Structure formats: C-alpha cells, structure tokens
Amino acid sequence: MNGKKVYLKPNVVLEPLVMNWYAWPHLISPATLAMNIVGRHLKIMNSYIRSPEIHRKATLDPKMRGGPFMDYKESRQQEIRQLKQETIVQQSRQIELAEAIVELDEMIRRNAKGASMESLYEKVPDLLKGYVELVYDLNNNASFRLFESLLYNSEFYNKSFQSIALWTTCNDERPFCLSVARLEEPGVLQLNIPFEHEGVDALSRMKKEAAPLEEIAALLNVPAEKRPLFNSLFTEEQPPAYNRYSGDKARMRYFGHACILIETSEISILVDPVISYYGYDYSVDRFTDADLPDHIDFVLITHNHQDHILFETLLPLRHRIGTIIVPKTTSGALQDPDLKKMFNAIGFKNVVEIDDMEKLEFGEVAVRGIPFTGEHSDLNIRTKSCYHVAVEKFTFLLMADSRIVEPRLYGHVHDLIGDVDVLFLGMECDGAPLSWLYGPLLTEELSRDKDQSRRLSGSDCKKGMALVDIFRPAEVYVYAMGQEPWIEFISSIKYTPESNPIIQSDKLIAECTAQGRVAERLFGEKELLYSYRNRQVSKLQHYEK
Known part of the structure; x- marks a missing residue:
C-alpha cells in the first residue's frame, strides 16, 4: 500500500481537540477558552479525581445524561490527575486570564456607580490592560467589552493546544463529548497539529481523491512507531462518485x-x-x-x-x-x-x-x-x-x-x-x-x-x-x-x-x-x-x- 495512491476510509473520525478536550466554539476564542478551562475542565477533572465511582454511576443513569461526568472507570484516575497537572502548567496563562476576567468584573461592580470610568482603567488587572474597554449601558449598568482581535494575536491564543485524533468507528455510540477528556486509547492516533494545518485539508480530500500514503504521512509528520496505525486508516477501494444535482427544481x-x-x-x-x-x-x-x-x-x-x-x-x-x-x-x-x-x-x-x-x-x-x-x-x-x-x-x-x-x-x-x-x-x-x-x-x-x-x-x-x-x-x-x-x-x-x-x-x-x-x-x-x-x-x- 505504501507505494500506491490510497483513499481515507469512509468511517475514519477526525476528532478536533483542545488540550485533550473535544473542540467546540467556546474553546477557540481566547477568553471563553480561559473561562472553560477553569469553570469546566478543571472542575470536572477535580470532581472525577475525588470520586471516579460517582462519575461512572452518573454516566450510566439516563437522567444524568449531558451532566459534568467523565465516562471513565476508576482505573483512569491517574491519567486524569496527570492531565490536570499538564493543564495547570501548560495553560497557566489562560488560567491567569480567567482569574483576571473575574477580578475585572468584581472591580467594575464595586467601583462603577454611574460616574466616569476613565480612572478605573488603572484598576484593570495588568493582564487585561489594553484588551478591554469599560462601558455603561443607558441605565448605568457597567460592563466591559473585549478587543477579541487583539486577544487572537496575543499569547492567549495558543495553537499548540490544538490537535486531531484519528480513529475508526462502526456505530453512533459515544459519550457526551463536553464532559470527557480524550485519553490515550488503542486504535486512536493523535496528531499534534493546529486546526488550520494544510494536512487537515489534504487528509480530508483523500475521502474522495486518492493520494500517495507516504506524502500524507510526511505532511502530517506521523511518527514512525505510529505508522502501522496510520496506515490502517486507508484503503485502495475507490468510493462512489457524487452525482451533482442537475434537475430543474x-x-x-x-x-x-x-x-x-x-x-x-x-x-x-x-x-x-x-x-x-x-x-x-x-x-x-x-x-x-x-x-x-x-x-x-x-x-x-x-x-x-x-x-x-x-x-x-x-x-x-x-x-x-x-x-x-x-x-x-x-x-x-x-x-x-x-x-x-x-x-x-x-x-x-x-x-x-x-x-x-x-x-x-x-x-x-x-x-x-x-x-x-x-x-x-x-x-x-x-x-x-x-x-x-x-x-x-x-x-x-x-x-x-x-x-x-x-x-x-x-x-x-x-x-x-x-x-x-x-x-x-x-x-x-x-x-x-x-x-x-x-x-x-x-x-x-x-x-x-x-x-x-x-x-x-x-x-x-x-x-x-x-x-x-x-x-x-x-x-x-x-x-x-x-x-x-x-x-x-x-x-x-x-x-x-x-x-x-x-x-x-x-x-x-x-x-x-x-x-x-x-x-x-x-x-x-x-x-x-x-x-x-x-x-x-x-x-x-x-x-x-
């Protein structure tokens, strides 16, 4: 297969992750990511580490579906503990950003009573200085707005947190994704590439267009020890062609x-x-x-x-x-x-x-x-x-x-x-x-x-x-x-x-x-x-x- 052009198998999942958590829109924008790290990820991990058996029982209860519970047995406790420590170290600046947002909000509530807020800029947490504007609505309710473009061009948007997990599926059964971190699993290949990586498009094209296996492996920088798993995601069988709609309706x-x-x-x-x-x-x-x-x-x-x-x-x-x-x-x-x-x-x-x-x-x-x-x-x-x-x-x-x-x-x-x-x-x-x-x-x-x-x-x-x-x-x-x-x-x-x-x-x-x-x-x-x-x-x- 290595020397031939191949197709990506039709049942390969391309699962986007942010620091091992299933990627959804609030994990992209820097401010909402920061708040979710502290208010969702760390909370769920801490809860699981304290009582993994409670999490396991909750995931088996239909009434608790969609709750903040990890669908892992107690044996995965050490892996979650390790992920928590990696999160605290690697996402420390994002955690500080979340803390600064909470501090800013509290400062505004204490000090903004309807008078000019210009003097309050000195009280804005250092981490947020230059990233926010303090504002009132017409009823003198104070708040702030973020300069999101600047945050995307700062250290707070870190593409190295993004990765892609590849695996094959044969059914619709999956745990609720917002509550479960992705751990190492047999048959799952994690690629440490950002979502914008050209390899994502090249790989996706291969569902319909054959390409050399060696070229896509090199583009995605697949480690040698992962090549057998990577190779198993491809086939020489050509998929059916799509017939474009050409009717008059x-x-x-x-x-x-x-x-x-x-x-x-x-x-x-x-x-x-x-x-x-x-x-x-x-x-x-x-x-x-x-x-x-x-x-x-x-x-x-x-x-x-x-x-x-x-x-x-x-x-x-x-x-x-x-x-x-x-x-x-x-x-x-x-x-x-x-x-x-x-x-x-x-x-x-x-x-x-x-x-x-x-x-x-x-x-x-x-x-x-x-x-x-x-x-x-x-x-x-x-x-x-x-x-x-x-x-x-x-x-x-x-x-x-x-x-x-x-x-x-x-x-x-x-x-x-x-x-x-x-x-x-x-x-x-x-x-x-x-x-x-x-x-x-x-x-x-x-x-x-x-x-x-x-x-x-x-x-x-x-x-x-x-x-x-x-x-x-x-x-x-x-x-x-x-x-x-x-x-x-x-x-x-x-x-x-x-x-x-x-x-x-x-x-x-x-x-x-x-x-x-x-x-x-x-x-x-x-x-x-x-x-x-x-x-x-x-x-x-x-x-x-």
Whole structure:
C-alpha cells in the first residue's frame, strides 16, 4: 500500500481537540477558552479525581445524561490527575486570564456607580490592560467589552493546544463529548497539529481523491512507531462518485438535526452542517458526507452552539466550502464571541457576516438574515441569525432554535418578506438551563431558581403556531430536535413519546394538518423537490439510496 495512491476510509473520525478536550466554539476564542478551562475542565477533572465511582454511576443513569461526568472507570484516575497537572502548567496563562476576567468584573461592580470610568482603567488587572474597554449601558449598568482581535494575536491564543485524533468507528455510540477528556486509547492516533494545518485539508480530500500514503504521512509528520496505525486508516477501494444535482427544481435534503441542503443545478447551500459523516452500517436511514456536493457554494451558520457548529464535520469539509456566512456581531461581550474571527483563526478563508434583514444575492438565490430571538437564556448575544432563502420566488424560512417570545417582531419581518412556502422550526422547548452551557462564563453564581427559569429552549406549540399564522407556509417541518442517534454525543437528548417537545410538536403538526398544510417532524433523512419556477411542489417522501 505504501507505494500506491490510497483513499481515507469512509468511517475514519477526525476528532478536533483542545488540550485533550473535544473542540467546540467556546474553546477557540481566547477568553471563553480561559473561562472553560477553569469553570469546566478543571472542575470536572477535580470532581472525577475525588470520586471516579460517582462519575461512572452518573454516566450510566439516563437522567444524568449531558451532566459534568467523565465516562471513565476508576482505573483512569491517574491519567486524569496527570492531565490536570499538564493543564495547570501548560495553560497557566489562560488560567491567569480567567482569574483576571473575574477580578475585572468584581472591580467594575464595586467601583462603577454611574460616574466616569476613565480612572478605573488603572484598576484593570495588568493582564487585561489594553484588551478591554469599560462601558455603561443607558441605565448605568457597567460592563466591559473585549478587543477579541487583539486577544487572537496575543499569547492567549495558543495553537499548540490544538490537535486531531484519528480513529475508526462502526456505530453512533459515544459519550457526551463536553464532559470527557480524550485519553490515550488503542486504535486512536493523535496528531499534534493546529486546526488550520494544510494536512487537515489534504487528509480530508483523500475521502474522495486518492493520494500517495507516504506524502500524507510526511505532511502530517506521523511518527514512525505510529505508522502501522496510520496506515490502517486507508484503503485502495475507490468510493462512489457524487452525482451533482442537475434537475430543474430546487432540491431540499434533510441531513438530521438542523442541517438542510438546498440545491439547484447552479448553486448549493448547506445550513448548520452537523451530519452523520461516516460510512458504516446503521439502523436509521441517513444522508452522509457522501451525499454532499463536491463543492458547497455556501454554508450558513445560525448560531454559536455546539450542535450547530461542529468542527468534526466542518474541518473535513473546509476544502469543499466556498463561503461561510455567519451572524454579525461587534459586541465584544464575553458570552458573544465573534464567529468570523473564530473561523478565520482555524483556517476558513472566505467568511462573510450577515446582519438582521440584510440580503445577499447569488444568481437565482438570495439569502436574508432574519432576527433570531430566545434560546440563549436572555443573554445579550448577537451572533445568531435565522435565514430566509429565496430560489427565485420560492422561499424557505429556517428558524433554527428561535423561541418566538414576541410574535409582533415577525409581523414586522413579514411586512418586508411576505408569506413563505416552507418553514423549518426548532421545537426543543425544554432546553437546558443557562449554566449548562454558559456557566463557566458567569463571574457570579446564579441562584438555582433563576438558572432553571433561563433555559436554552426553542418554541412550543403556541409560539410555533404564532409563526405559522404570520408567514402562512404551505409546508411546516419541525427540525433541530437532536433526536438522531449520531447527534446524541453532542446534544445528550433522548426523547420518549411523553417528552414535552414531542407532545408540543405533535400538537403543532396536528394543528397545521387541520389547516390544510403539509406538516411533519423530520427524523433521519428526507428529500423534497420544488418546482420553483412555476411554484408547483413535487414531494419525494422517502429517498432510497
């Protein structure tokens, strides 16, 4: 095999890590990384070291799914203890940055009472001097904004923490990824390369294009003792070629969760690419990366949550993506990192920001940013956008996890864009509390009752029907429910028929059906064809591969 051109096996996982923790967006931006090291990683490791048996029992309890528990037996205790010590030494500056952010926040609360804050700059922790601006809102509530661009160009953005783990998989079973550090495992090859490394693109291309094994091994600097494992990740078997869609309709493919592919013969748009990326036998029908175009013109990102931005699929697709469109922000708030800066930092070159109601046109297709409310626990976060996609006059409205807290907002939107043909609505209406995702960023503990009231929730039936009544779609699809088995390791969701999101979405589907609309809760895969020129709809209810 060494002298021949080979392909990467279809079931090879490219797992991005930051200091042995599964990489998600808050581990890229320097400030949120610092806060997660202290408020998540060290806390979980300390807890496991004290009581590994409690962690093991918790991971076996379905009620504790998604909690801060490591899925390791007691025998791994020493390895976690070693990782903790390495973290304290190697990420010492990031730990100091987190401590400085907490100190800054406390200083502002003590001293900023409505008078000029210019004199307070002397009290800013030395580590943060020159990286922050002190600000009031119009009600004299004091805060600070970060100069994120400067932090990315400082010692606090350290690419040496990034690595890639390669391994093969044969099923969807994986522990909840945000709570488990990656330890040494047989059959797992860790490459100490940053996410922007050209070898990531070269390796990913080999899923479809054969290349010399020796060249890719040299590019990735694979150690000699790891070559047998590395060689086992490749095959001489050529994968099936992708047949680009060439019909005269707009084709919609549902890839699971919130991932939608809209194609015409001229253009392809992929929304929130969290997909089943690997080829193996499975019980739930699905599209995989083999069903994606060889070139994806546009990727739309709705918001900065790990089940909508998954580096494990985005990094291998990077070489196939023309442009990434992300919500615009200039807030500088700790909880609201800039997505364009993040994607640029990890090697994505063509990243375009979109603002509320801004429209971008690409031939026969137009994409407009739509306000996204709720689902962020009432935090002031701007990096979120729903999308209105028009293929000529045929329109899709993708609402992601938006919670319709004030329907009149969308009445104003409707005044500008009119009715839509197809509506996609997230209805995970029992979302986790604020602390589950944003807890490490809080500098003061939030009481349990307040925490439980501020949830990462999508719309229920009442709120969803308000949107249906406003935009009067012909078809309504509930999505972004996290039900697919390949999503569980990142979402931790597993519903029963008695789960409130299922009950609420069933109710919405029934109400829409009673009104004469096509309505369905999506699961697994689906393909639909739309005659957008004469606006007739042709439905293919189940796509047989």
